[in-house]
Amino acid sequence: MAAVPFVSVDLLALATNPSYFSTLPATSGVEPAVSLLSYHDSFKDLLGPNATAKLIGNYSHQAFHEGGVYNKETNTMIISSNYDVGPPPDNINITILSLDDWSIQSTAYPDLWNANGGTSYYPPGSNTSAPPRHQVWADEGDLEHPSSLVSVDVANNKTEVILNSFLGGRNFSSINDVRQHSQTGDIWFTDADYGWFQYFRPEATVPKQVYRFEPGTGVIQVVADGFVEPNGLEFSPDEKTLYVTDSGAAQWMQFNYTRPSTVYAYDIIDNKRLANRRTFAFADNGVPDGIHADTEGNLWVANGDGVHVWNPEGILIGKIYIGETSNNFAFIPGGVLVFTNNRLWLVSGIKAQGREICKDFGVGC
Ligand SMILES: *[C@@H]1O[C@H](CO)[C@@H](O)[C@H](O)[C@H]1NC(C)=O
Ligand SMILES: *[C@@H]1O[C@H](CO)[C@@H](O)[C@H](O)[C@H]1NC(C)=O
Ligand SMILES: *[C@@H]1O[C@H](CO)[C@@H](O)[C@H](O)[C@H]1NC(C)=O
Ligand SMILES: *[C@@H]1O[C@H](CO)[C@@H](O)[C@H](O)[C@H]1NC(C)=O
Ligand SMILES: *[C@@H]1O[C@H](CO)[C@@H](O)[C@H](O)[C@H]1NC(C)=O
Ligand SMILES: *[C@@H]1O[C@H](CO)[C@@H](O)[C@H](O)[C@H]1NC(C)=O
Numbered sequence: 001m002a003a004v005p006f007v008s009v010d011l012l013a014l015a016t017n018p019s020y021f022s023t024l025p026a027t028s029g030v031e032p033a034v035s036l037l038s039y040h041d042s043f044k045d046l047l048g049p050n051a052t053a054k055l056i057g058n059y060s061h062q063a064f065h066e067g068g069v070y071n072k073e074t075n076t077m078i079i080s081s082n083y084d085v086g087p088p089p090d091n092i093n094i095t096i097l098s099l100d101d102w103s104i105q106s107t108a109y110p111d112l113w114n115a116n117g118g119t120s121y122y123p124p125g126s127n128t129s130a131p132p133r134h135q136v137w138a139d140e141g142d143l144e145h146p147s148s149l150v151s152v153d154v155a156n157n158k159t160e161v162i163l164n165s166f167l168g169g170r171n172f173s174s175i176n177d178v179r180q181h182s183q184t185g186d187i188w189f190t191d192a193d194y195g196w197f198q199y200f201r202p203e204a205t206v207p208k209q210v211y212r213f214e215p216g217t218g219v220i221q222v223v224a225d226g227f228v229e230p231n232g233l234e235f236s237p238d239e240k241t242l243y244v245t246d247s248g249a250a251q252w253m254q255f256n257y258t259r260p261s262t263v264y265a266y267d268i269i270d271n272k273r274l275a276n277r278r279t280f281a282f283a284d285n286g287v288p289d290g291i292h293a294d295t296e297g298n299l300w301v302a303n304g305d306g307v308h309v310w311n312p313e314g315i316l317i318g319k320i321y322i323g324e325t326s327n328n329f330a331f332i333p334g335g336v337l338v339f340t341n342n343r344l345w346l347v348s349g350i351k352a353q354g355r356e357i358c359k360d361f362g363v364g365c
Helices: 011-016 042-047 357-361
Strands: 006-008 035-038 052-058 066-071 076-080 094-098 104-107 115-121 134-139 148-153 158-163 174-180 187-192 209-213 220-224 230-235 241-246 262-269 273-282 291-293 299-303 306-310 316-321 328-332 335-340 343-348
Touching: 006 042, 035 042, 042 316, 066 134, 066 335, 076 115, 076 328, 115 148, 134 174, 134 187, 148 174, 174 230, 187 230, 209 230, 220 273, 230 291, 230 299, 241 291, 273 299, 273 306, 291 328, 299 328, 299 335, 306 335, 328 357
Parallel strands: 006 035, 066 115, 066 328, 115 174
Antiparallel strands: 035 316, 052 343, 066 076, 076 094, 094 104, 115 134, 134 148, 148 158, 174 187, 187 209, 209 220, 230 241, 241 262, 262 273, 291 299, 299 306, 306 316, 328 335, 335 343
16 A cells, blocks of 8 residues: 655636646646645645555546445445446446455346446335345346336345336436435435446436435435436535536536536535525536535545545545546445546545545444
């Protein structure tokens, strides 16, 4: 494991010198590598002095794209690969990373056609004092199978479709990412249309929206619309705020940066509804994709050059800079696993702790 020093970014130099950033030693390398860019002193306090980094997977195919959901029973991290448009096209695989020995294998689960984001999941009636045995995955579907939410029992490779339409009347486009509210057990999810842009889903027949679904009763409602591509979503640690990324600048695997690369925030009312939509942050590089909060309420966001960290006021305090696109990442105790599609990076020895570490790992509570 190589120690990673912090590189202090001079904001006033950035303010007036557009070429300043590319002259930093950390950003001028030809190979992707981990650097910690500090945009505010609080970033050093948040991570602590002992960060190290290591490349643990470097593949010719894009095995490390989305998700990153820990399963305690098997001590594995479940990751989804990227869809390969081909030719020939290649469905999304599931990548299983062992946290015992960092070994990696590829698999597929029954009735999970094209997994994108996921989260750990307590089905109704679960014992929520123990780490969740199940996961719920956003299945983008394909040309034969509608987009759905699929519950996976990782230890047995068993799956169950728990939602595959809006009240029987409309299909989702490409469900993108999902979270479970800890107090209500409700599943909140985003529906984008990246399956259409990757040629494996029909054109959207519904607006791009955020939904709330009660797995115990079947109640479902739309809680937010007005997006180009609603993508990652995440609760604040107190579950009073919902963050949603809009990666609308990316469509058809092309970029138009006059569309959103933006994180929105909402107040959560009565644990059920949203109010007070506001612009929380705008990314300087790529599009914001998967997001996770830490226990102090900072928002970590996968972006075009690595993972950006915004404080609860929406100010960028630092980046885990890799120099290539990250679509998602996962907190582990004392660390974070960053997915950059062909590569998997481990950053460890950090003080910051993911919001769901206590629930998922049963440590750091
Ligand atoms: C950093 O590592 C040193 C030496 O192992 C240790 O004494 C210290 O507690 C660590 N600091 C943090 C914040 O983890
Ligand atoms: C990943 O593997 C490729 C092909 O073997 C190699 O050229 C490249 O240097 C590796 N990347 C890193 C960051 O080590
Ligand atoms: C799925 O896994 C197989 C075997 O590891 C690999 O050859 C293929 O490229 C993978 N496909 C994707 C889209 O990751
Ligand atoms: C729930 O899980 C906790 C922690 O593992 C355990 O102590 C408790 O016995 C479980 N309760 C039930 C009803 O299974
Ligand atoms: C589940 O699938 C994985 C990966 O394909 C395999 O290693 C494991 O043995 C399977 N487990 C069960 C209980 O079938
Ligand atoms: C939803 O998708 C399924 C499977 O692709 C299709 O059979 C069905 O007609 C679609 N329903 C609507 C309302 O579009």
